[in-house]
Amino acid sequence: MIPQTTGLHFPLKTLRVLIFHLLFTHFCKGQSHVIGPSQPIVAKVGDDITLPCHLEPAVDAVAMTLEWMRSDLxxxxxxxxxxxxxxxxxxxxxxxxxxxxSIDELKHGNISLKLTDVKLSDEGRYQCYIPKLNIQSFVDLVVGE
Known part of the structure; x- marks a missing residue:
């Protein structure tokens, strides 16, 4: 068995880390994420509002399946x-x-949901989900009178 010198060991370890980092960056590059708001959306009864959700980086979502859900329904x-x-x-x-x-907005990765004539019963947690990519975001809606 040939003993490994410290001079040879350090560059091999560095090389392994570098290769891992490059492969990780390569395989993760281009993957979209769904981005929603960091704060709840606040609306009054009767308002027309938008529940924000978009793909980042922006990708044409017209041909994708998009789901907006509320698990409490x-x-x-x-x-x-x-x-x-x-x-x-x-x-x-x-x-x-x-x-x-908005179909025009879908082309730019904006999958925000417009909700008209808000009702008290609309209050809750909404999920913006893209099954093909298995990615999601949540939007909390608070409704007042």
Whole structure:
């Protein structure tokens, strides 16, 4: 067995760390993250509001499946976008005709949900989720009168 000298050992260890870092950076590069607000969104009954959520880096999301949910509802979906359209039949009844996304904004990774005519019952924690990428963000909505 050939003894390893400290002069040779240090460069090999440094080289291993460098290779790991380069591979990690390469494989993580380009992966999107969903970004939501750091503070709750506050609205009054009757307001039209936007629940912010966007992909970073910005990626065209028009062809993706996007889900907005509230886990405290029986039918958890608030909004589902699939194959370039709003899947109305999957929505919780109280959100029908009150939720929308902007197709122009989807092209730039903005998957924010517009909610019109806010109700007290809309208060809660919303999840913005992209199944294909398995990434999500949460938005808390506080509603006052």
């Amino acid at each position: 029986n039918s958890i979906f608030v909004y589902v976008w699939r194959d370039g359209q709003d899947l109305v039949h999957t929505k919780h009844p109280s959100y029908k005709e009150r939720t929308s996304l």
